[in-house]
Amino acid sequence: MKIFTIAWRNLWRKPWRTVISSGSIFFGVLLSTFMTSMQYGSYESMINNVVKFYSGYMQIFTEDYHENKTINNTFIFNGSIKQIIEDEPKVTNYTPRLEYFSLASSENLTKGSIIIGIDPIRENMVTGLKKWVEKGRYLSKDDDAVLIATDLAKYLNVGVGDTIVLYGQGYHGVLAAGIYPVKGILNFPSPELNKQFIYMPLNSCQQLFSAPNRLSSLVLMLHDNYQLPSALSHLKSKIKPPFMIRSWEELQPGLVQMIEGDKAGGLFMKSILYLIITFGILGTILMMVSERKRELGVMIAIGMQRYLLSRILFIETFFIGLLGAAAGIIVSIPITYYYYLNPVPLEGDAAKTMIDMGIEPYMYFSIQPDIYYVQAVVVFIITLFIAVYPVIKAYTLSLTSALRS
Amino acid sequence: MNVIEIKGLTKIYNTSEVIVKAVNGIDINFEKGEFTAIVGPSGSGKTTFLNMLGGLDKPTSGKVIIGGVDVWKLSSRQLIDFRMNNIGFVFQSYNLIPVLTAGENVEFIMHLQGKPKKERKQRTKDLLEAVGIGNRINARPSKLSGGQQQRVAVARALASKPEFILADEPTANLDSTATNSLLELMSKMNKKYNTTFIFATHDQRVIDKAHRIVTIEDGKILSDECFERD
Ligand SMILES: Nc1ncnc2c1ncn2[C@@H]1O[C@H](COP(=O)(O)OP(=O)(O)O)[C@@H](O)[C@H]1O
Numbered sequence A: 001m002k003i004f005t006i007a008w009r010n011l012w013r014k015p016w017r018t019v020i021s022s023g024s025i026f027f028g029v030l031l032s033t034f035m036t037s038m039q040y041g042s043y044e045s046m047i048n049n050v051v052k053f054y055s056g057y058m059q060i061f062t063e064d065y066h067e068n069k070t071i072n073n074t075f076i077f078n079g080s081i082k083q084i085i086e087d088e089p090k091v092t093n094y095t096p097r098l099e100y101f102s103l104a105s106s107e108n109l110t111k112g113s114i115i116i117g118i119d120p121i122r123e124n125m126v127t128g129l130k131k132w133v134e135k136g137r138y139l140s141k142d143d144d145a146v147l148i149a150t151d152l153a154k155y156l157n158v159g160v161g162d163t164i165v166l167y168g169q170g171y172h173g174v175l176a177a178g179i180y181p182v183k184g185i186l187n188f189p190s191p192e193l194n195k196q197f198i199y200m201p202l203n204s205c206q207q208l209f210s211a212p213n214r215l216s217s218l219v220l221m222l223h224d225n226y227q228l229p230s231a232l233s234h235l236k237s238k239i240k241p242p243f244m245i246r247s248w249e250e251l252q253p254g255l256v257q258m259i260e261g262d263k264a265g266g267l268f269m270k271s272i273l274y275l276i277i278t279f280g281i282l283g284t285i286l287m288m289v290s291e292r293k294r295e296l297g298v299m300i301a302i303g304m305q306r307y308l309l310s311r312i313l314f315i316e317t318f319f320i321g322l323l324g325a326a327a328g329i330i331v332s333i334p335i336t337y338y339y340y341l342n343p344v345p346l347e348g349d350a351a352k353t354m355i356d357m358g359i360e361p362y363m364y365f366s367i368q369p370d371i372y373y374v375q376a377v378v379v380f381i382i383t384l385f386i387a388v389y390p391v392i393k394a395y396t397l398s399l400t401s402a403l404r405s
Numbered sequence B: 001m002n003v004i005e006i007k008g009l010t011k012i013y014n015t016s017e018v019i020v021k022a023v024n025g026i027d028i029n030f031e032k033g034e035f036t037a038i039v040g041p042s043g044s045g046k047t048t049f050l051n052m053l054g055g056l057d058k059p060t061s062g063k064v065i066i067g068g069v070d071v072w073k074l075s076s077r078q079l080i081d082f083r084m085n086n087i088g089f090v091f092q093s094y095n096l097i098p099v100l101t102a103g104e105n106v107e108f109i110m111h112l113q114g115k116p117k118k119e120r121k122q123r124t125k126d127l128l129e130a131v132g133i134g135n136r137i138n139a140r141p142s143k144l145s146g147g148q149q150q151r152v153a154v155a156r157a158l159a160s161k162p163e164f165i166l167a168d169e170p171t172a173n174l175d176s177t178a179t180n181s182l183l184e185l186m187s188k189m190n191k192k193y194n195t196t197f198i199f200a201t202h203d204q205r206v207i208d209k210a211h212r213i214v215t216i217e218d219g220k221i222l223s224d225e226c227f228e229r230d
């Protein structure tokens, strides 16, 4: 009613002041949202790199394998583990792997590589391996052939249809050796993978290493990272030695630490940003109240209860915050969404460092909802904090001094 | 019939250096329909007296009884409501709410009183016409002259149908034309609604119109005289 009208008109009495105050919140929210979106985008891309390209959200292997990743510590996939995985509703998919080192040779070049025996169909459902086939064709279950990552193929100077020799050590020290045709070339967006990966069907791989029916790990997928904590604790309670389960976070503690450190840095910067804004707005509100001291006194004198007056002042303060935050969020949504759809390619040294670290050289943005509403909540809290002053003033204003001012 | 009874009203200001007895033991009564000027030089205690009478400034001691209510015994909330329903204020510097139009300024207090919309609108229109600025109902105070603003202030003071109106130097900022017409207006309102008017003033033009002149000096009543005027 009238209270709202008065508050509203007061805001536009000195429009520039309201615009500047709201504007500072607007830019604060915009900057903060943009920053957070970028941060979260980079985390998501890092997690994706790790999780969706290769490691999965969780892996099951034996305790011995966890200690020492040799072919001797592999296991035979049995029904009980299978049952536990299939009973967990959050697990969307899983895939078996047998993974070991071996030398790969073409006519006159040799390089150490990682051989991964996979179930081609399941692997594709979990990590989408097929889409990285650049030349040639994807594997099928009964093939006795390999897919080789592009940089490795270049190094060995082999193409589709050529053959490579793999030789190394198999289960219990048996010699492992075989000749395989190259069925396809894989080009991953991750340079790390491109340098050393060779995929082959699980059966061939088990034969190569003389490890029939043996697996080194089971890779489990979830819908997204939010499902991880509950699925993990649930599965941990069910999986008994000699088996164990580890999340990507446990498998990649360095990545987790890096994300946490980066988040803390971001939080610090955003706190400073908001602190500056808080004091800016507080200054505006102090000015607004002291300028109107007499007018406020008059309203109380002629019969307005102090709580009504405090409501007017609260609405005014709150509106400045609301206007700034709403505008900031509304403007930031399309901007972050645009960059979410069109990640910014990086160039120069930064890109090179990222490639070396095995990260795609793009600046990614996230559109997770909490990026936006956290800003709204922060501004809301700041506004409440600031609004305490005018509300207290409305309750403590001395009529005589206000009227004599 | 006495509407206002004042007994031993005293206000002492304790500043760091001196103790100021701004109002020093005033006993006085006011009747319904009075048109009274409180007169005295600057610093004699007029504003302090009026503020205590109007429930704006708490007396150090003494009583203000309005229509049987001991005003300073009310809680601060009750006091605000009491002022709203019983007292109209006219200030030296008009003190209209700048973001409200002339009409809204008058209507505002009726809003606070919870009067129905139809009654509010009608009374606002009537009052602004009565004070002679019915055509400026939608103007903001900043678009009105000082005289016009003070007329709106009088209309606002009358809007709540108060028992009496307190006016602290209402003409101090007005030229003589505006002063004369404001005085005429107030005297007309005094007759029309039988509302009590009490002014604090040292403006001779106002003093000349008053039916009763109470002179104070150093916070004490010096003289209290009544006049027959038409
Ligand atoms: N808040 C205050 N603190 C100290 N002294 C005050 C205060 N308000 C008024 N006074 C003193 O009280 C006396 C009466 O003031 P006032 O009521 O304003 O007189 P008038 O309205 O007749 O000019 C003056 O001496 C003034 O200086």
Ligand SMILES: [Mg+2]
Binding pocket: B046, B047, B048, B168, B169
């Ligand atoms: Mg005075």
